[in-house]
Amino acid sequence: MPNKSSNKNLHRAGVAKNDEFYTQLADIENELKHYKDQFRGKVVFCNCDDPKESDFVKYFSRNFEHLGLKKLIATHYKDANLFTKESPYKLEYNGDKNDNRMPDPSEFMTEMIGTGDFRSEECINLLKEADIVVTNPPFSLFREYVAQLMEYKKKFLIIGNTNAMTYKEIFTLFKEDKIRTGYTNFNIGMFFMVPDNWELFHHIDKNGKKIARVSTSCWFTNLDVEKHKENVTLYKKYKPEEYPKYDNYDAGGFKKLAQLFDR
Ligand SMILES: C[S@@+](CC[C@H](N)C(=O)[O-])C[C@H]1O[C@@H](n2cnc3c(N)ncnc32)[C@H](O)[C@@H]1O
Secondary structure, three states: OOOOOHHHHHHHHHHOOOOOOEEOHHHHHHHHHHHHHHHOOOEEEEOOOOOOOOHHHHHHHHOHHHHOOOEEEEEOOOOOOOOOOOOOEEEEEOOOOOOOOOOOHHHHEEEOOOOOOOOOHHHHHHHHHOOEEEEOOOHHHHHHHHHHHHHOOOEEEEEEOHHHHHOHHHHHHHHOOOOEEOOOOOOOOEEEEEOOOOOOOOEEOOOOOEEEEEOOOEEEEOOOOHHHHOOOOOOOOOOHHHOOEOOOOEOOOHHHHHHHOOO
16 A cells, blocks of 8 residues: 655655665566667676665566676675675676576676675676666765766666766766666656665555655666657747846756856
8 A cells, every 4th residue: 555655754864875676677678678789798887786686687687688788897896894604795697507597606606805885896896897777776876886886887777866977977977978878767756676674765666665766766778779769840039038047047048057056
């Protein structure tokens, strides 16, 4: 039963540092179906993904042969603050060997040396090997995460908080056409699986998983997105007098608008 009153709280939770939102397979399939040609022969890296749990890993391993991937890598992060005996592990999958279209432990699992932090040397070495990074990284580390992708000049398709568009660093990338939104409507939010102990959620799905809505979440990418190549149909000529000037910014001037986002 939807718990409408929880939406506001969920939004707050999304804004606060809480990164335990797990992407649903259907959302991954709906976005990824548009990029099939761009994945042929590529090494895909999911660097915030427990290979045993992530639906990104499920999607790419099931579609490994169909997409013509060269390799799939995924790294599991072990939060140093959480007490668990399990060492973090990584997946390095080169395709199906026993015809079940799934990476079996015998085909892929290896332990990691470090914690699986995407910023660690171990993960950066894997990043260097990758062509395209695809994941839903922790929202709280989004700036750092995108900066690292830029530093290593990687193609990416990732989920983030829609408000990240207004971050100074990210807005600059939009202006330079180095990042764009994906195909999924960026204005309607997304539903994510959340841990069993979450008290605030939207509904429980047919598998008994708690699902929460994050109203500000969308896909960001530097892959080709056809809709962004289309010309916008213009129907008016720009006239300064038709665009208001507010106390804090000049709505008619793009430069001023950019400054508004400059925070
Ligand atoms: C928003 S969740 C998404 C998980 C998965 N990518 C998905 O979409 O289902 C972000 C994940 O990043 C992991 N994480 C947090 N800090 C990290 C870090 N510094 N390096 C790598 N992963 C991290 C968390 O454990 C969490 O599982």
